[in-house]
Structure formats: C-alpha cells, structure tokens
Amino acid sequence: MTQRHDLSAQVLPRRGQSIPPEFFRAIAESTVDWESWQSANGQVVWVNQAVERFTGYTPKECLAMDDYPLPMIAPEDRERMGCHLEEASKGSTGNNVEFKVLHRDQSTSWVAVSWQPMTDREGNSLGFRASFRDVTERRQMREQLREQNAELEHLVQMRTAKIAELEKHRLKMEKLAALGELAAGVAHEINNPLAGIRNAFALLKRHLPSNVKHYDKLDLIDGEIERIRGITHQMFQLYRPSQQKAVVFNVRRCLEELMSLALPMSRKFKVKVELECEALPATKELGVDEVLLREGELKQILLNLVHNAIQASSPGQEVQLVVTANDDALVLRVVDRGCGIANDVIDSIFDPFFSTKTTTVGQGMGLGLSVTRGLIEAMRGSIDVSSEPNEGTEFCVQLPRCLKTEPEEH
Secondary structure (H helix, E strand, O other): OOOOOOHHHOOOOOOOOOOOHHHHHHHHHOOOOEEEEEOOOOOEEEEOOHHHHHHOOOHHHHHOOOOOOHHHEOHHHHHHHHHHHHHHHOOOOEEEEEEEEEOOOOOEEEEEEEEEEEEOOOOOEEEEEEEEEEOHHHHHHHHHHHHHHHHHHHHHHHHHHHHHHHHHHHHHHHHHHHHHHHHHHHHHHHHHHHHHHHHHHHHHHHOOOOOOOOOOHHHHHHHHHHHHHHHHHHHHHHHOOOOOOOEEEEHHHHHHHHHHHHHHHHHHHOOEEEEEEOOOOOOOOOOOOEEEEOHHHHHHHHHHHHHHHHHHOOOOOEEEEEEEEOOOEEEEEEEEOOOOOOOOOHHHOOOOOOOOOOOOOOOOOOOHHHHHHHHHHHOOOEEEEEEEOOOEEEEEEEEEOEOOOOOOOO
C-alpha cells in the first residue's frame, strides 16, 4: 500500500521546530483573500485558489497570462493600476488601493490591493506579493453614507434658510404690528377733531348762499375732508381685527355689484374692466356659485385691486377680473397690461405707507395693499403678485370657499 505524502499524514511541528514548506503553501491557499506573487520583472509566479472566486479565472489561467492581472481589471482602472504594478516591480509598497475587478462574466466588483516587496535571506529581490480584498460592501456603505451626508447637509441648509426666513418674517411682522398700532392711534386722534370739522363745515355750507364768492371751492373742501376720513379708516383697519362675520352669499351677484362700484373710476380713466367668472360647483354645504366668506371685506379687497389696476393702466387698455373655484378654494386674479412694478420694489408693495404712486399728488398713502393683505390673511387666504415693467401686473388671491372661524351655534 502506497503511503500518501499529504499534510494529514504528517505530524504538526512543535513550537520552535522548523516548519515544512507544504504548511506555508496550505496557509496561502486557504486564505479568503486573493493572493499572488510576481517576480521583479512583473511576471506572475504564483496565485492562490481564491482568484477564481474573485474573477472566475483559475490559477492556471492566470499563470498563462502575459499581462496578469490587467485582463481582470475594469478598463477604466487598467492604466492607473498598470502604473502601480510598475512601481511594485521597482520595490515600492502600496496599501488599500481600490479598483474594479472585471469578472469573466463581465460583472464588476470593488477590491482593495496591498503589496510589499519580498527578498531572500541575502537581501536579493524576489519580486513582490499582492493581496486583494473584496471591498464592494464597504464601497456601497461609503456611498450610502456620502449620499446620506449630502442629504443631511441639504436638509440642514434648508432648515437654516427656513429659520432665517422665519426670523426675517417675525421681525417684519413686529415692525408691521408696531406701524399698525401707531397708525391706529394716529387715526383715532385725527378722527375726533375731523368729525367736528366735518359737522361744522356741513352746517356752514348749509347756511351759505350759492352766490357767495368761492362757493365752488366748498365741494373741493368737502371732498378733501372725505379723503382724510377714508385714510383714517384705512389706518384703523391696519390694526383693528375684523368685526365682520362670514355669511353664505352668491359670489356672482357680489362680483356684479363690484363691477358697478368700479364703473366710475373705469370711465374716468377710460379703462375697460372685464369679468370672467366660471360657475362654482355645488358642495355638501354650499349651492352653485355660493361661498361662505365675509362679503363686505371680499368687495373691499377686489375693489382695491381693481382700482389699482385701473390706475396703473393707460386709456384704452383693459383690466381682467378672472374668478375660478373648486370645492375648497376660490381663486381671484386681477390682471392689467399697465406700467408694471419694478423688481426692486415689488417685495415692499404690501408694507404700510409704501406706495408706487408718489409721483401723482393725492393718489395713495400706501395703505391699500397693506389693508388688503390683512383682510385676506384674516380670512385664511393668501395673495401673490407677479409683474413685468411696462408689460403689466397680476395679483392672485386665494381664499377658502368655506370660512369657518366662528363657533357654530347650538
């Protein structure tokens, strides 16, 4: 019977004893990593069995390659890894250099290679050894971490920008609240003596004959007193919360009344106002064309926007009031083709006492849009503006179709 000369038939060496070369070969062949030995001129001398798991090529096929291991490296990494192989042949050391391995089936995976020069006992070069480790999972985790970090950074930037925006909005609201309170106080102080002036003037006018010199100026004085009263009323509205209650009404009828109110100014400026109102669908709570809002304030909002649009237009131009709705929202757009609003002031048009009509004496104290926005927001709505200089302006008001702010009566 022939005796088998394998490791299982040999007695394991004791500590300090010389270890047969077969044991070292067994250790090299049983490693999980892909190991190889290349001579000083770069020729492959030995490859362990793990190479087949990494590449699909057997050690025998690897030893037959003239340019090992380049055929098993992804094309985009070959030039770079070829330079590293040249450096390794000259005695360099490398650690954890990552590249893509090209499998026989054309799939790819990530590996990291480390290499070190080898010498004999006399210091003569024996080439270098290379150890390849699969790092595909590590690369995936690194990429996931990078994406998560990028997403987190994006979220932090968004949150920081949001906080800055909220802080800016808070400061603006504090400023507007202070201005509103001041305006209401001033209006209150003016309103009392103004009422006395108006009553006294009415009494005086009633007892003066019409042939008195400058009698025609009395109507002018009366008109200016009325304008002051209107300004003080707007100043009150900057600070005073709404006293109106939401009621169910037909919005089409309301808009027709609004068109009648806008007609005098429309004729004065020779600007036509067109109404486009689609039918509002009935809902569980409302009938066709019905809304539950503060009717008087809706009229005030639209009349102010339509008046502004008329004043911004040239004679012969047209202002459009376009109304659309669904079950939940009422959308009202006031569009003109007038002078537009400059980009550097459009963000300020809703601020109290800011006006783009400063070149025309007697037109606007800069309170109309401030009051308008306040009324809209009090009805849980929003107002947006878009404008191009010399092309026109569009104000878009969105309101809930059904405003439920008051507690229901039982």
